Amino acid sequence: MFWQDGQLIYNGKYKIEKYLGGGGFAVTYQAMHTKLNRRVVIKPPNISVQQDPDYPKYVERFKKEAQMLAMCCTDSHPHIVQVFDFFEADDRYCLEMQYIAGQSLWDYVRRQGALPETEAIKYIRQMGLALVDVHKKGVLHLDVTPPNIMLNFDPAIPNSGKAVLIDFGIAGDMSPPSTLSRSFGNKAFAPYELTRKGIRRPTVDVYCLAGSLYYAITGQRPTNSFDRKYEQEELVPPKQLVPSLSDGVNQAILQGMALEAKDRPQTMEEWLNLLSSSQANLTRVILASDVGVNYQNLENLLKAGKWKAADEETTRVMLKVAKREQEGWLNFQSIENFPCTDLRTIDQLWVKYSNGHFGFSVQKRIWLECGGKVDYETECLLGDRLGWRVKSSWLSKDKYNYSQNALAGHLPSAYAARLLSFLSYQWLLLLSRPDL
Template sequence: MKINLCILGVANVAWVAGDRLQGGKYTIERELGSGRFGITYLVRNRNSDRLVVKTLNDVLLNSLSPSERGRLKTMFLREALKLQRCKHKHIVQVTDSFEEADRLCLVMEYVDGVSLADRRQQKLSEQEALQYIQQIGEALIVVHENRLIHRDVHPGNIFLPVRDGQAEAVLIDFGLALDFDHILTTNRSKETSEGFTPPELYAQSIPTGAYSDIYSLAATLYVLLTGKTPVSALKRKIDKARLVAPKDLNNLVSDRTNRAILTGMKLDPKERSQSMREWLDSLGLTGEVPQWVGLWLGL
């Protein structure tokens, strides 16, 4: 699949089935979903390859002044160009970009397969779960090196295409320009994923960093090993709800992995690992295969 992330212009334009972009290069098939920030469409190119077009919401854009729209467009483009430099087999890839009728569009790889949210087994083995977590963690290292934060890592944004007969994890759906400071965007609560979003992503005023994606990836590992979504950071912070240790829900979880998840999900960002490499190391994921798997295989 290839994804087009587009910024719409001033006009309140909604694409419908059959609409053609770039002189027929891309044809809209249907809307896939919409939210406060964006609308996503399924499209095909002239070769009938499937693509996705994600646009910023007209309601948001039409509420902005011309200067604010220009600033948002600049921010989106700057972050999109960073994403375009993130070349990794476990990240959805930007393959092209264009502008049409004041709409900035990014063409991205379409990832075909089921997501980890739609996995048939509620609990994965630790070996399988760590394999997927390492693949996404290594991809996020590249993202962070390009001074980007994904902001929405969770099982529904990790797809499992089959490559060379084996399922591999690929991270999709990056949030771009979400730090735009406008009254309609400063409340991030509608862009959060219950159980996976760290506390700093609920408010505009708290800085984000690699540690934000670490929280979300640790929460993803939590659910893969336990079959249970962890209690939300907001409930933990405000209602003092307790985060049940993954090992208490699945006694097959190793002590090392249990500790790494709980450290990665600390409410205070300063108490988490400060880089994805550091957190992966704490899991023993220091190379292409987990350290403990390598020892088991005699590598």
């Protein structure tokens, strides 16, 4: 180790608390920002790398990582580690990052064993949503594996775990691979085209994330893709290891881990759609909340097919989550700060008990088909597609179709959306959130 516990660095700005670990290029330390009294992670290059003749090249790559990570977390995505600073201390470049209290998915599964299907999907879907945002910025992570998925839990709130993507150390843009990238990638979870040829495409991240879901659900590492390709070893279907696994999730994992890139979903959005479709038949939804809201009544109403009462209950719990019960409507800040865990719980309940016919995610898919913009024209197109608008007129509360004969995405209703504004404009802001 280069720094000792309790050591002050960078003119006393940081106090090293403990060594966290590291890989071939960089190491990480838990530290305290002494002026802000904020716990952070400091990541400098490994001492051994500094003796390498190619060290200047590694430093350039390290600088690029800092720049890419800063770009990816510009919008403070809840599932991407935040970068705070990049500086030089003791002749080493250092990256200051957000400290994630918790443990990696790798360690969590090792200690807890294979996770329940719904819990595993919750974390993996959060990672997928983060990667959709990363890919839009032209960046690939290339190592979306269990050690790089941190789980943060609030011990006071049941089922409050949140996944955060860390370590962009081998991330690259979507340009042709450099020689430096050819040797990277976790071989237990990476496709052979990355580890053997350094090929970088969105399908690499699809494979890695599907492999991480395989591990989370089975508790076992999947068959090495290199051995599958060149030794003709077979990938054991996860359902063979976990017979209770739903067919849809089993198929989503196998498609995401198809040996050849051309046989996988070509974008992260496509793979997430496979996963979302499979969730309609999940046996149980974890009633998770980041703020302690109870969703049992909503589940009971949806299970009984009481769509109108469930729609009204959705309005009630959304206001409770946002602490806007007295106001009776949600403002822009409420939408921006609405906890992603609660949003996903409400959505999963609607998706499950409507067999994939209703829910926020269904509405979002249709919104994207309408152009995915937040403007009045898109609002009207969405209203027409969801049956919220008929002959250019928005429906009143008593005109909604509270049955499964309604158009896909009709519920939760536009009347609930009017909590946000007179029209449903701000509802589009809710659907545009990257964590939905």
